[in-house]
Amino acid sequence: MHGVRRSRESREAREARRQREQEELNTYLSLQEDILSRKKDKDWSKDAFDLTTRMLNKNPEFYTVWNYRRLILLNNIFRNSSPHEKIDILANELVMTISALKVHPKVYWIWNHRRWCLENIPEGGDDDDMQGWRKTCWKRELYLVEQMLDADPRNFHAWDYRRYVLSSMPIQRPETAELAYTTKKIESDFSNFSAWHQRTKVLPRLWESGKLDKAQSLQQEFVLVQNAMWADPDDQSVWLYHRWLIGSGDDYDSLTREIKGIHELLEEQPDSKCMFSPILATLNLTNACVSGCMETLVHYKRLLIRSHTSRLGPEGTQILREECLGLLKQLEELDPLRRQRYRDLGALRRRHCQ
């Protein structure tokens, strides 16, 4: 149970509710009994099918009933249907699950039933195109999942389903269209980590296929993420994506440029004084943002040390190590929840310094 406020039911209120529910409960229990006994008897009739509809409208989480419904379709209804009739039946199933998903957008079983339906769409179409029905259905599916993501842009079921639809469509959409979709989602909300994540899956494919020039595209991504960072430096999504762009930090120029950028961001913060002051009287929110910047700086500076020691020289390396230690020390104060992590990292650094 998630997000249901606690309410105290008096004995009378509970009794009254039970009276009200009694009829519903009786109907539910006799329907359940009827369905389970028909299932046991392998009753694949249309009557039994209609009973599953009734039950699933009452309780879409009753997975055994979804299973039974599919068995009735496979063992009877599909066998006695022409392809045209079959497509109508499956279209009905899809309509039924849309209404269920609108009420229960996170119920695994409903998503799963949709998937099963789509995989059972027969070949054929209204004109001579053998893939006609499949093309129409999958296209509609993409539209549906966009509606679901408009309602809840972080619903991971919907994002997983979106990736599944994209990979299953008979006519593949160009990857650039998916990149544009994530841009649209990010522009409407920089905090949509799911959309940033999707970008980390789409971009490498575009780079590998040569549809985008990697070096040029990376620079564009840095611009996009920097805009988001300056707009809302508190947002972890943005920092994570930035970290993905930096990767193992092999590109010295990008790494040093981004480190400089984060220093500038820190200095622009109204409370940036806290970076140099042990007295921290700032709000949690600001602390979170400053510690996010500083944590990232430590990570990037460590990457510099790890990958570019020869370029830095012994003195440059030593300076960076000390900077890391200083940042970790401040993080212990700024972000006390994770204090022990900064101590551990600091101890590790100090061992390297000796």
Next chain:
Amino acid sequence: MSSELAIAQHIKYIQALGKQKDDLIYHKTAHLRMNAVYWGLTATCILGRPDALDREEMIAYVMSCWDDEAGGFGAHTGHDAHIHSTLSAIQIMVMQDALDRIDIERVTQFILSLQQPSGVFAGDAFGEVDTRFLYIAVNALALLGRLGDLDQEKTVEYVRQCRNYDGGFGRIVGSESHAGQVFVCTAALAILDRLDVIDEPTLAWWLAERQLPNGGLNGRPQKLEDVCYSFWALSALSVLRKLHWIDAAALTSFILSAQDMEVGGIADRPGNMADIFHTHFGIAGLSLVGYPGLVDLDPVFCMPASVIEKKGLRKGWEALPRQKV
């Protein structure tokens, strides 16, 4: 604000759960019944009251959920076998020391039959796949002593493909990292002795970042805290031996504040309705951070540590030391 764990109320709350058969909601949640029995039993064991629920009644109930056609356990009597309820049934029988009542050969075949060519597992014959089901298979086969029958390389390879740049793991290949999926993937790798697949520093950092200013943990960046993540994230941190990377005292206060002090039970967050799922995972989290008076929990199998040790299945995880009462 509650500063102590209301053990007596929680026991009463768990005992009362099976006695609400005149409530519609009891019947509408039957698809979770076997899981709920496992959550309830584990919670009572961790609270130090393993005898709080009737043993014989519980074993008889589990056996009544056997689906003889499929060779696995359903979520409730008359329900179809599913890998999730099958694991709960096995866990209950192991905790009740009654595994000999199960047809181990058939249940092993049921589980193995659900592995897909990619290495992931389906939940049942209808094919929904998820790293949750992969973990369930690994956990169940380990408890049954049948891990040797599993194609471990293929299984590990699927988990490897679910790893993201942030160190975390998702539901299927391509999914974003989620603390629940991080738990299942990390625990599966721990059971298979393949922690080398994990980018440990990055994952431990990602997990530590799940703690929010109010002490609670969220499951993904930019999401709200929830008591159940106390377990998902803590389990993985224990496996990585980095439990001290979050603030245990702050988390403890958060979990305690989500208790229903009158009726018992723990909710997803303060002020919400308690349920057995959050009660169990809240108590599991408290055990891992060393809350005084609780029994040790094995974070890999999510069962009492002594049960797992007895079976010789303990892995190298580290919880926080138990505080004195």
